[in-house]
Amino acid sequence: MSQPFETLPTTPRSSELIDKAFSRASRAGGAKEGYEAQESMLQTAANILSDNLENVVNEWPDFDYLDPFYRDLADAVLRGETDIGDEDNRGIDALRQHLSSVTWASRKTDDIRSEYNSKFRDAADTTHVRKLRKQAFARLSDVVEQIEDDLLAIGTARDALRDLPDIRPDEPTIVVAGYPNVGKSSFVNTVTRASNEINSYPFTTTEINLGHLERDHVRYQIVDTPGLLDRPPEDRNQIESQAVSALEHLADGVLVLVDASGECGYPVSVQLDLRDDLRTQFGDVPVLTVCNKADRSRDVEADHYMSVTENDNVEGVLDAMIDAVDYQPDLPSRD
Ligand SMILES: Nc1nc2c(ncn2[C@@H]2O[C@H](COP(=O)(O)OP(=O)(O)O)[C@@H](O)[C@H]2O)c(=O)[nH]1
Numbered sequence: 001m002s003q004p005f006e007t008l009p010t011t012p013r014s015s016e017l018i019d020k021a022f023s024r025a026s027r028a029g030g031a032k033e034g035y036e037a038q039e040s041m042l043q044t045a046a047n048i049l050s051d052n053l054e055n056v057v058n059e060w061p062d063f064d065y066l067d068p069f070y071r072d073l074a075d076a077v078l079r080g081e082t083d084i085g086d087e088d089n090r091g092i093d094a095l096r097q098h099l100s101s102v103t104w105a106s107r108k109t110d111d112i113r114s115e116y117n118s119k120f121r122d123a124a125d126t127t128h129v130r131k132l133r134k135q136a137f138a139r140l141s142d143v144v145e146q147i148e149d150d151l152l153a154i155g156t157a158r159d160a161l162r163d164l165p166d167i168r169p170d171e172p173t174i175v176v177a178g179y180p181n182v183g184k185s186s187f188v189n190t191v192t193r194a195s196n197e198i199n200s201y202p203f204t205t206t207e208i209n210l211g212h213l214e215r216d217h218v219r220y221q222i223v224d225t226p227g228l229l230d231r232p233p234e235d236r237n238q239i240e241s242q243a244v245s246a247l248e249h250l251a252d253g254v255l256v257l258v259d260a261s262g263e264c265g266y267p268v269s270v271q272l273d274l275r276d277d278l279r280t281q282f283g284d285v286p287v288l289t290v291c292n293k294a295d296r297s298r299d300v301e302a303d304h305y306m307s308v309t310e311n312d313n314v315e316g317v318l319d320a321m322i323d324a325v326d327y328q329p330d331l332p333s334r335d
């Protein structure tokens with residue numbers, strides 16, 4: 001199961017669709033004469049429009065069946081895009097409305113085709129049919145122009161979601177939290193050194209850093225989200241809160257790093273408040289309090305003490321987290 005939006009193709013614009021439909025139609029019509037030419041033009045233009053519009057909608061995964069992590073993450077990303085929806089309706093719901101406008105337009109182009117097909121049959125002569133066909137084209141382009149903004153919004157959504165990180169909701173995941181400068185990045189760098197890759201993805205006002213490590217043939221994801229889990233929940237805006245909900249689905253364990261040395265600039269009591277908030281927020285998953293920079297100070301009650309820079313007990317902390325996560329890989333079924 002990988003990132004569900006990475007294969008979304010570019011979304012066509014109204015003008016592109018109209019140009020494509022009408023130029024194909026005129027080629028199709030050019031191969032025939034009289035009544036048949038007009039009929040073939042209508043058929044071709046309407047089919048291209050209705051198929052292309054239907055495809056725009058069908059390329060999207062069904063949000064109801066999306067993994068909850070990706071659903072919440074996508075919702076957070078889309079809420080940050082102000083040309084999707086309006087003040088009263090943002091995020092996935094707004095995207096759904098844009099998509100249903102496109103479905104409407106796809107059906108409408110079909111309706112116009114059948115309506116004009118019967119008008120063609122009742123027409124007195126080819127001149128009249130030709131006039132009707134022009135009328136039909138005007139109506140078709142009118143319908144497609146009506147959804148111009150919807151197509152643009154869907155294009156914006158696609159561009160924004162395509163670059164979401166390839167995080168696997170089904171792999172065990174450790175989320176690293178704590179105030180700025182407590183040593184989160186240093187810790188993640190150290191424990192993922194063997195795999196030698198941390199991917200950084202821009203995300204809302206911040207970024208998501210994703211690394212991997214392996215223990216007993218199990219791959220663990222480790223996620224660091226500077227700017228998200230580094231301050232009190234009340235300081236998060238709606239988009240950030242939505243992103244945190246996504247992380248709640250994802251996390252199998254949370255490591256809260258605290259710095260008792262005073263070096264990070266935040267009092268210990270404030271750091272422990274954040275830890276308490278995260279405990280509440282992340283509910284069932286184990287939350288470990290780890291005093292980092294133990295080379296400077298151990299003056300806080302924590303589950304573990306370490307120093308990343310002195311390489312003191314870093315592996316011990318990782319082992320404790322992995323133990324607490326207690327991940328049981330699904331055994332392959334034998335039937
Ligand atoms: N003395 C000491 N400094 C550390 C330790 N771990 C990290 N630091 C330093 O603390 C600063 C902030 O670390 P960083 O990993 O960027 O923190 P983050 O903002 O939480 O990601 C850097 O200058 C690190 O070198 C540690 O165990 N002891």
Ligand SMILES: [Mg+2]
Pocket residue numbers: 184185186226
């Ligand atoms: Mg950092």
